[in-house]
């Protein structure tokens with residue numbers, strides 16, 4: 001099977017050896033508020049704080065060819081023009097390698113005795129990308145050639161940048177000063193920020209006007225200045241501002257030369273914007289340039305970045321005899337959790353960074369993947385999310401990261417949303433022991449003066465379910481539950497309506513969700529435990545949770561599995577009575593995680609049914625049989641062709657629910673098999689999978705699809721946090737509790753070791769499974785402990 005790359009676990013890198021990957025295989029740079037997406041050919045873009053409103057580089061979505069736009073270095077060596085990352089010229093290279101590491105990407109290309117090694121990273125404490133370009137003459141003769149840098153500015157708002165050309169083509173403004181090319185479009189008016197692209201040595205030519213550099217009818221692969229070995233020294237006025245430096249370089253055999261480029265972003269206070277009329281204040285940019293003036297400085301900054309990730313990834317480690325498991329747990333899964341925490345679902349090669357901000361449910365779930373890594377930031381995120389809640393417990397479905405305000409275009413009405421706040425908060429407190437967060441005052445809808453404690457927010461979140469019950473005592477679904485595409489009140493026959501925001505029929509709706517019911521029982525039990533732990537009465541919570549369990553057993557059990565929902569009219573969805581969509585995954589996952597009817601054998605039966613009906617070679621599909629026609633009563637789910645997305649795709653996000661359900665039922669072999677099927681490190685066929693082999697993707701085409709096993713929507717998916725929870729807690733069995741760690745494994749691996757930092761404690765555990773089973777509780781106590789556990 002063709003391989004495009006391999007893991008280098010010692011370096012925590014994925015090494016791509018063929019640039020023509022089946023889809024751009026990307027990485028993310030940045031740890032604070034300046035972020036970059038970078039592909040294995042150096043495509044992609046960056047932004048500060050908000051992918052929509054503060055976009056710095058322009059990128060072409062849906063491009064032909066794929067993945068156009070990025071930070072390109074061109075080398076003109078005689079008549080040959082090439083790029084170290086292969087694209088955009090696609091000149092055949094003598095050697096190519098891309099190493100995606102933790103917060104950095106290194107692209108190396110070699111051609112005709114010249115090697116170019118470009119290290120890209122976003123340093124901690126600075127709002128910039130650093131590009132360290134090292135050129136080495138690997139041949140036997142002296143070489144004279146030209147190096148060009150190139151990037152294209154986005155006119156800040158990534159959305160209007162693509163639409164409002166009658167304005168855009170006249171607004172572009174730049175300044176050139178010293179070694180730095182400044183992008184100051186719209187700075188003359190309301191913007192307090194500009195961007196710049198500088199280098200640590202004088203250049204021999206430059207361009208800032210795209211047409212001059214590339215030529216109106218050329219592509220990125222044939223910029224006219226590069227082909228001619230010249231620069232236009234152009235100053236952009238309107239049209240499309242770009243930034244390119246040219247260097248004429250001669251290298252003796254064996255000699256190297258290094259250049260350090262900085263692509264930065266600066267904000268200035270209103271009164272400090274200009275130094276004279278029209279001349280921008282460059283002090284901060286110059287300071288940033290000075291911070292990366294020498295290779296030693298760049299090295300030190302890179303060292304700090306590596307230390308940051310070493311520290312984070314040193315908090316939870318497993319050592320087993322399964323390398324795929326170890327590299328997933330120790331490196332890539334935790335890394336992906338950090339990225340999903342930063343980005344929610346906003347910016348990837350499948351999310352444009354324009355349409356979606358931070359999801360209420362998504363961001364709460366993402367917390368589960370990072371509370372052990374960056375608890376302080378988790379704390380702030382919880383408070384930000386809670387502040388987008390309404391007094392009735394409902395909440396905005398999304399909010400914008402720049403303003404932290406709820407998104408009015410989408411609004412609320414997704415009835416699972418509020419419960420996720422309990423989920424996120426409980427995960428945070430179990431990890432940190434920080435019960436104090438419950439006392440934090442948090443407003444409603446960000447309105448000052450409306451503050452109540454976070455605990456009150458949790459209470460009204462919980463009550464939002466009990467105040468919105470349907471005819472069977474099950475939760476009303478609203479616009480949708482976790483499955484955004486099961487739209488039971490939508491009834492749309494107009495293609496111009498959004499499935500998500502349209503509710504053509506709500507009056508008297510009987511649409512109820514078994515997924516929310518399971519979530520309510522599971523989170524309700526956690527909530528009750530939390531209340532009792534802080535000395536509050538949880539009797540009411542326990543009572544309504546018990547009522548819900550009864551309602552599920554009475555009206556939500558289909559004989560061999562849990563029903564999925566009742567539709568608007570009160571008809572069953574996900575039942576053997578249905579022609580299509582007989583079995584769904586979400587309710588099997590949530591009701592078994594909630595252990596509803598476990599004593600009566602319902603959980604085992606539901607899990608058996610998941611194996612029997614939903615499992616295929618590549619994982620568990622969302623529903624089966626797939627819907628073969630559009631069903632107005634069900635909405636978007638039936639809009640997808642069979643086997644894709646929510647219509648019988650393997651929606652990886654929900655596979656861990658079944659994995660955890662399996663583990664809770666003690667079914668280790670099933671849990672472990674389901675886990676391996678969706679985990680990319682175990683996936684063999686890279687060409688079929690298409691997307692990055694080092695991160696989880698949201699969806700793998702299911703058994704009914706044209707190409708089962710083909711992945712899509714990589715990186716930004718709740719799969720990251722949920723597989724983390726599944727593998728760290730359910731399989732490896734390290735379960736944070738309010739007062740310690742519970743060790744309760746369910747994985748068919750005899751002996752393994754865990755290193756776990758927990759609050760101020762460090763544990764080195766050796767876990768030996770001898771078949772006795774059971775669990776082991778480690779009460780929290782600061783300091784280091786070495787513990788041998790036999791179960």
Ligand code: BGC
Nearest residue numbers: 345359361362482483484485
């Ligand atoms: C959304 C989630 C949703 C899931 C299933 C994802 O794309 O981000 O909020 O739960 O799809 O529909």
